[in-house]
Amino acid sequence: xxxxxxxxxxxxxxxxxxxxxxxxxxxxxxxxxxxxxxxxxxxxxxxxxxxxxxxxxxxxxxxxxxxxxxxxxxxxxxxxxxxxxxxxxxxxxxxxxxxxxxxxxxxxxxxxxxxxxxxxxxxxxxxxxxxxxxxxxxxxxxxxxxxxxxxxxxxxxxxxxxxxxxxxxxxxxxxxxxxxxxxxxxxxxxxxxxxxxxxxxxxxxxxxxxxxxxxxxxxxxxxxxxxxxx
Numbered sequence: 001x002x003x004x005x006x007x008x009x010x011x012x013x014x015x016x017x018x019x020x021x022x023x024x025x026x027x028x029x030x031x032x033x034x035x036x037x038x039x040x041x042x043x044x045x046x047x048x049x050x051x052x053x054x055x056x057x058x059x060x061x062x063x064x065x066x067x068x069x070x071x072x073x074x075x076x077x078x079x080x081x082x083x084x085x086x087x088x089x090x091x092x093x094x095x096x097x098x099x100x101x102x103x104x105x106x107x108x109x110x111x112x113x114x115x116x117x118x119x120x121x122x123x124x125x126x127x128x129x130x131x132x133x134x135x136x137x138x139x140x141x142x143x144x145x146x147x148x149x150x151x152x153x154x155x156x157x158x159x160x161x162x163x164x165x166x167x168x169x170x171x172x173x174x175x176x177x178x179x180x181x182x183x184x185x186x187x188x189x190x191x192x193x194x195x196x197x198x199x200x201x202x203x204x205x206x207x208x209x210x211x212x213x214x215x216x217x218x219x220x221x222x223x224x225x226x227x228x229x230x
Contacts, residue, residue, distance in 0.1 A: 005060055005068055012053040019046040020191060023184045040180075047095045047183055054088030054190070057081075075137075082133055083143055084194065086126045086151060090186040093119040097158060098179035105172040111162035120158035127151025143193060143211055150215065154182060177225040185218035 026040035058081045061068045065077045096119060104110045111117075130148030134141040161167070161175060193211045
């Protein structure tokens with residue numbers, strides 16, 4: 001099990017770093033152009049692998065923390081990997097939602113089936129779980145609060161989209177862009193909070209600002225895109 005976890009971690013780190021770089025190419029390229037389509041597809045598949053590997057690693061540690069993290073505090077392990085599990089799920093759901101709306105556009109009947117509704121339900125349930133973890137902790141878990149609230153909001157928004165009978169003509173475009181940016185928020189937050197936490201430790205209390213920065217920038221990007229193409 002330890003070898004599997006370490007292999008998944010290596011895969012997660014390498015492909016995650018590549019995805020963080022590729023994220024900006026389809027974002028900045030002309031929408032619908034060959035560059036946007038080519039690198040967008042690569043980004044999507046990279047993020048699928050990164051998300052699934054993150055989910056698998058998190059579940060493995062949460063199920064058997066004593067074996068995989070023998071020297072760590074159980075409380076810290078559960079807090080750390082519950083957040084990583086949620087960020088991985090948020091990444092997967094965001095990318096999947098982005099591709100589904102690109103395929104089906106305003107045919108929202110597709111989104112009222114179970115094979116879609118489990119995704120917003122997962123985000124709402126996972127968001128509530130993070131908020132419960134934060135509320136029951138003796139320390140202040142800012143990221144749990146931020147992403148717990150975001151999970152509930154994004155999941156509810158996806159559910160609202162699914163049950164719209166006559167959505168606006170271009171709503172699929174803003175849903176697609178918002179979901180892709182949402183996957184970037186989750187990926188960059190995971191990198192800054194976990195992968196780069198040792199480098200950012202020199203910032204002291206300002207490290208928290210770096211963790212929240214992707215959410216601030218990403219949300220501003222979603223608002224701008226909605227106004228630009230909505």
